[in-house]
Amino acid sequence: MEEEIHNDNQVKSKQRVTDHGEVFTAQREVNAMLDLVKQETERIDSRFLEPACGTGNFLVEILKRKLAVVEQRYAKSQIEYERYAILAISSIYGVDILQDNVQTCRDRLLGIFTHYYQKNYKSLKSDFLRSAEFILSKNILWGDALDLRTPDENADPIVFSEWSAVNGSMISPINGNQFPCN
Template sequence: MASQVVSKKRVADHGEVYTREREVNAMLDLVKHETQRIESRFLEPACGTGNFLIEVLNRKLQVVETRYKRSQSDYERYAFIAVSSLYGIDILQDNIEACRQRLFEYFDAQYTRLFKGKCKEAFREIVRFLLRKNLIHGDALSLQTVEKNPRPIIFSEWSAINTSKIKRRDFVYAELVSHASLSELPLFSDLGEEVFVPRPVKEYPPVHYLRIADVD
């Protein structure tokens, strides 16, 4: 069993304690339906090396495989949606780098197992790009990046608009968090009532999912 603690100093400095797989699955089972919806978005604001996110990715890719394994192009489109739906923040750079690598290696193992020599390196690069964009070295309390000149954390929303094109919109994380804390309006509604509609700070033209990095 992997240790829950890297070092006492990291616990003291950052409160870093990893969640065991048993607890991860028990918590995700409380929202099991959402973990199996390919497009359902998840944010882990203290993601560590990805214990929660990798299990969500596992569940989503199982659904993608079951539905779309007979068509590589369909599998790639929906695997893109699954990966792009996962977001994370961590204050420690080694954690965020390990999380990106861990999620990529898990995705790549499933992709390679299914399609072997037919796998596209271009698609692998897009998955790496998504993980760099969605998993951020930042401080979930200050809502800023961790670097010499901190900037507000920006998250990109990736929305499929047809069978192959993706619409990207960038949002300031602090505005989303502020709304969640102060407003009574929900972000989403299935009942038709008034909802809060966040304003993007930047929008990008729709492009094929293999070309999203070209307009970054």
């Protein structure tokens, strides 16, 4: 059984550190580093890739910053808010070698996304939230960022989708294009 370690939640267990080098970045460092590129974190469409995303410490903070801008600019119109919130979440990408981290990261991002949405609107559109969940399933991937492949017996290449507005409001992969991470 793994021995649990509690050090500002930077380590889940000694075994995970030994096996995978897993150490989480503390919130103070996340904010300090993101403040170095503050203008980009506040651009709704600015793309971010976290090649060792863990449970999403960086990606969660990036999404919060983007959604704060969406809220500030577009909260008066639910349709406009939804359009730009989807644009914000579709520009965030992550890879992690541990499947449980990938799922936790997706869940955390969807939780933040849903929280901001519920905070602004009483009527929540389930299709909107399902769209965000689908985008996260394509943007936060299980893989090894060192060899750009999935760490299973298939060793498939890591491939991301690039998203674009369709008819001014819906987002979909550009011409079905997917791009290998290389």
